[in-house]
Amino acid sequence: MQEKENIQRLEELVTRFITLVSKRLPDDVSGKLSELQSRETNPMAQAIYQTMFDNIELALALDRPVCQDTGVLQFFLRAGTGFPYLGAMETVLRNAVRDATVQAPLRHNAVETFDEFNTGDNTGRRVPWVDWEVVPGDSGLSMDVYMAGGGCTLPGTAKVLMPSAGYEGIVDYVLDAIVSYGVNACPPLLVGVGIATSVDTAAVLSKKALMRKIGSRNPNAKAAKLEALLTDGINRLGIGPQGLSGDSSVMGVHVEHAARHPSAIGVAINVGCWAHRRGSIRFAKDLSYEILTHKGVAL
Numbered sequence: 001m002q003e004k005e006n007i008q009r010l011e012e013l014v015t016r017f018i019t020l021v022s023k024r025l026p027d028d029v030s031g032k033l034s035e036l037q038s039r040e041t042n043p044m045a046q047a048i049y050q051t052m053f054d055n056i057e058l059a060l061a062l063d064r065p066v067c068q069d070t071g072v073l074q075f076f077l078r079a080g081t082g083f084p085y086l087g088a089m090e091t092v093l094r095n096a097v098r099d100a101t102v103q104a105p106l107r108h109n110a111v112e113t114f115d116e117f118n119t120g121d122n123t124g125r126r127v128p129w130v131d132w133e134v135v136p137g138d139s140g141l142s143m144d145v146y147m148a149g150g151g152c153t154l155p156g157t158a159k160v161l162m163p164s165a166g167y168e169g170i171v172d173y174v175l176d177a178i179v180s181y182g183v184n185a186c187p188p189l190l191v192g193v194g195i196a197t198s199v200d201t202a203a204v205l206s207k208k209a210l211m212r213k214i215g216s217r218n219p220n221a222k223a224a225k226l227e228a229l230l231t232d233g234i235n236r237l238g239i240g241p242q243g244l245s246g247d248s249s250v251m252g253v254h255v256e257h258a259a260r261h262p263s264a265i266g267v268a269i270n271v272g273c274w275a276h277r278r279g280s281i282r283f284a285k286d287l288s289y290e291i292l293t294h295k296g297v298a299l
């Protein structure tokens with residue numbers, strides 16, 4: 001009985017957390033937008049940033065999502081083997097997405113592939129998408145919630161480069177993708193780059209790169225240098241906020257990597273928009289929680 005009540009409580013907390021993430025940008029994103037605005041010299045770009053901050057304030061004041069496109073929900077779990085509700089989590093997340101779709105409300109964004117109908121509740125085959133990492137010996141569960149709209153999903157791309165392409169090939173590939181499609185994603189962008197062997201492994205890493213706190217650096221010094229160089233290079237393109245030109249085009253570039261086959265360089269790109277709605281929360285096994293991305297907020 002107690003377990004059933006606890007699972008219900010967990011479902012309610014996740015519902016409220018999804019709703020929060022849809023309406024309030026995480027602290028690091030708001031902070032970065034503010035920083036970019038303060039050093040922007042282009043008057044048009046300044047006006048766009050001001051519109052973004054008006055949007056952020058109005059979303060809170062009117063209790064509405066910060067962007068109408070609330071995306072397809074993805075969850076990235078780092079699950080302790082001692083967390084008591086592991087077996088219930090997929091159902092908890094699915095029910096929470098359904099409830100948040102009504103409570104927030106969220107736009108209906110899940111269309112069944114081939115059958116071509118909108119499920120109307122943001123769930124469907126393999127949606128919400130759930131990525132699991134198991135943490136041995138931990139009794140808690142950490143979770144990133146992410147909602148990416150269609151526009152910021154569009155620049156996503158992956159390819160396996162010949163090893164002779166080298167790191168220059170990665171830079172070319174990233175810059176080409178951002179030049180071609182970055183403007184679709186409502187800049188300033190957060191660019192996630194995954195480097196591994198195959199397109200699938202690189203793609204997962206590129207999405208996980210978007211879960212990192214803005215301003216964090218890859219612990220590998222060479223990867224961190226690549227992040228800095230790509231940030232500088234994309235900013236120099238002059239895309240600016242909403243693609244209307246400006247001093248900054250990105251909030252950051254994050255690179256995540258894995259060891260790779262010597263004959264292949266898998267590279268993938270995922271992009272977040274200015275309304276980068278991700279939230280990170282950690283549950284203890286007694287269901288007390290800590291929200292890591294939105295300080296001072298209680299569910």
Ligand code: SF4
Nearest residue numbers: 067149151152186273
């Ligand atoms: S790219 Fe982001 S801000 Fe632009 S419409 Fe899509 S979700 Fe909204």
